[in-house]
Amino acid sequence: MFGEGMGYAFSLLIAMALLWLVLSGHYDSTLLLSLGGGSAVFAVFLAWRLHILDDETSPYHKLPRFFIYWPWLLVEVIKANIIVVRTILSPVMVLTPRMVRVKTLPGTDMGKVLLANSITLTPGTVSVDIDRDEIIVHALLKELTAKEGFAEMARRCAWTWGEKEEVS
Numbered sequence: 001m002f003g004e005g006m007g008y009a010f011s012l013l014i015a016m017a018l019l020w021l022v023l024s025g026h027y028d029s030t031l032l033l034s035l036g037g038g039s040a041v042f043a044v045f046l047a048w049r050l051h052i053l054d055d056e057t058s059p060y061h062k063l064p065r066f067f068i069y070w071p072w073l074l075v076e077v078i079k080a081n082i083i084v085v086r087t088i089l090s091p092v093m094v095l096t097p098r099m100v101r102v103k104t105l106p107g108t109d110m111g112k113v114l115l116a117n118s119i120t121l122t123p124g125t126v127s128v129d130i131d132r133d134e135i136i137v138h139a140l141l142k143e144l145t146a147k148e149g150f151a152e153m154a155r156r157c158a159w160t161w162g163e164k165e166e167v168s
Contacts, residue, residue, distance in 0.1 A: 008057070008061075009044050009053055012047065012053065013040055016040040016043060017037060024036060055110075056110050069157075069160040081123045083123075083144065087141055095141065097140055098138075098145060100145045100150075101135070101136055102134060104133050105157070106163055108161060111157055115135060118153055122144075124139060124144045125144055
């Protein structure tokens with residue numbers, strides 16, 4: 001009857017209900033709980049009727065993969081921070097800025113956005129533009145432009161967004 005959007009609808013309903021509970025702080029009033037639940041159901045019904053329930057508008061089923069990706073990204077951010085801080089604190093600060101093109105492994109727009117944002121979150125690098133299957137990156141230092149590092153991040157972003165099955 002509802003098709004494959006039912007899983008997206010259910011995950012969106014759970015996310016909206018939990019958000020309402022956390023933000024409202026009302027756990028004891030039956031009237032307020034039913035109004036909050038009713039508004040979440042109504043919002044999900046509208047999204048379903050508008051045919052906007054899909055992988056991008058309701059990605060809550062991907063949260064387990066994000067919880068694996070975030071610690072890895074945090075380690076990469078710390079490693080890049082150490083490189084940038086060491087350069088800044090050195091008596092002779094030598095900057096070697098450059099623009100590089102990074103191949104994107106993720107095929108979806110959201111996968112590419114995840115990769116571009118991950119690059120920008122890493123100190124010393126900024127995603128400047130997305131050009132088809134490449135991201136143009138400005139790097140503050142030459143050592144932050146290693147193709148292997150970008151390739152690993154692209155692979156992990158594709159896995160996190162559900163475009164690849166395995167990540168090691």
